[in-house]
Amino acid sequence: MRDPYQVLGVAKGADIKAVKKAYRKLAREFHPDLHPGDTQAETRFKEVAAAYDFLSDAEQKAKYDRGEIDASGTPKAERRFYRTYAEGDTGTRYHDPREFFRDFQDADIFAEVFGGARAARARGTDIRATLEIGFLDAVNGAVKEITLPDGKRVKLTIPPGSEDGQVLRLKGQGGPGMGDGPAGDVNIELKVKPHPVFRRDGRDIHSEVPVTLAEAVLGGKVDVGTVDGTVSLSVPKGANSGTRLRLRGKGVPAGGGDRGDHYVTLKVVLPERPDPELSQFVEAWSARHPYSVRDRQ
């Protein structure tokens, strides 16, 4: 046997209190009955227990500390841990599966294992999956061909106005039923990808549209993308950055034909390069028409 102090990870000659403390810590960590699947645990626990056994005999410990004896002792009878019985037939004395797996017995395969005498009939399992779809497919609806986990290809209809996180059910496409039990369902959760231009808020769509200085000052028609194509939007004279215009009924379709709206927020964009003519004009103009924009800030 190895040096028992070393096995317990304490200093040589440590007092019985420290030995006991170290043993408790290791025993909790390695007790084989608390770790039924760990084959290393038993070896480690036995070594730790033997070291503790050896040192907990005060007389023996004193002799060993003085170097009068070594750590070899007579080996004890092979110990059989509870775990070696627990999973055998005798284990059921302490854990009746009928008690612990009552909920499993709804599936008839387990009902049979546990001696249940119910008819072999059960609904098939439900299958859960996620499907990533484009923003516009969610808004306008689409039909997607998808492959189910069992390899079956089916057409999935995504209704207009679908939302992120919405679950679509394919009834009877899940696991097969037992006996004359019905098949389970496939539940598909939609993950809607964001759109580079459109943002959705409930039934409404929001987007930002850049306009030139001329369009903002003088007003005019600009082409604006919506979820169902380009439309012509009238920009009023003197429109500003942040001006919000409504395109009625261009939002997300809802059941019953009650669509949301599309809100366009204008963003005035100056020419890319500073223009001397424009600068001269604005200089002269602003001298004659001063106005303040930060008063309320």
Place this chain on the structure above:
Amino acid sequence: MASFDDIVRIYQVDRVELTSWIEQRWVRPVRTTQGLVFDAVDEARVALIRELRQDLLVDEDALAMVLNLLDQLYAARQMLRTVEDAIEACPESVRREIRARLSRADDPTRL
């Protein structure tokens, strides 16, 4: 096979304590006309409880919970072995199918 007195002697447990373990059904020896008889599984159970109480300092109340959880763990493992045995006994095609389903179960959410 051991008697009540054997158990008290071998495992150095208190008579009152052992009696209370039996009353709480933590240990379930068989009652015979010659008194209680402890099988190997009961002995191992006594050894475990003694260690939990005395060495690992699990108190009475927590012990009931620890034992209940352990019993559920062992029941689950036993169940899993039953299922494993049943699968092993299936034809290769069925086992392949089950393997495929189980490995898909690792990531059940993607199509």
